[in-house]
Amino acid sequence: MDMKETLRYTVAEEDLDSTGYMSPCALIQQLVLAATLRNKEEGASKGNLKAKLNAVWMFRRIKLEQYLPFALGDELVGYASGRTNCETEYVLRGEFMKDGVLAARIDLVMMPVLLKGRNRLTCKDIEPLYTTSPLNEVPNFKRLLTRDVEYTTEKTITKDDCDKNAAHFAFHNYAELVCRETGYWDGEYRMLSKLRIDYIKECVTGNTIKMGTIPRDGGFTVQGIHMDGKPCFNAYCEYKAP
DSSP, rough: OOOOOEEEEOOGGGGBBBTBBBHHHHHHHHHHHHHHHHHHHHTTHHHHHHHHEEEEEEEHHHHEESSSSTTTTOEEEEEEEEEEEEEEEEEEEEEEETTEEEEEEEEEEEEEEEEEEEEEEOOOHHHHGSSOOOOOSSSOOOOOOOOOOOEEEEEEOOOOGTTTTOOOBBBTTHHHHHHHHTTTTTSSSSEEEEEEEEOSOOOBTEEEEEEEEETTTTTTEEEEEEESSOEEEEEEEEEEEO
């Protein structure tokens, strides 16, 4: 696969959580940055998208795999794939190498939507912005199935939880919800080895969502719904000893 170096990053103290290792939220943020920098360089930055089409990128789903833990001072080299054109959405891949070894990978699906009204655009609308052709090397992946769960906890979205510009619940903060629901910070450190999140219906400041969790296939299914019963997100995660 044609992977291009896009980022060099040193794990900082603010990236660490109570486990002493890089938090899943910080890891996702930096991996997504590594993945999308190539997209930016090839013409479809969020700034260009807004200026030319008054549109923004919206994440549809992510698939994270972590193979090694990240500690303070670790030097990470980030790489990005070319884009896969799926007609209504794009798939990108980002990777982190540590000491020459693949340490983490994220595949992400994103789609362009108009800033006003959030109406969807298609890849055909976006392709003229690019200076390169799609490589179509990263496979798409399906949405998670909805399960029957009991919704036992709630989360009210605050301003601090949201993106600064759009006032929507930040995509990486869903990982914190999943980790809290599944006991990531309980007991000794376990590495979040697999994480899938499907973003279904956005949250904004003041929204309250209800969540439920069930064990499944050696991991956990986590689902969130809005107070009106409409789905908010689906997730699946697995842990392992580092």
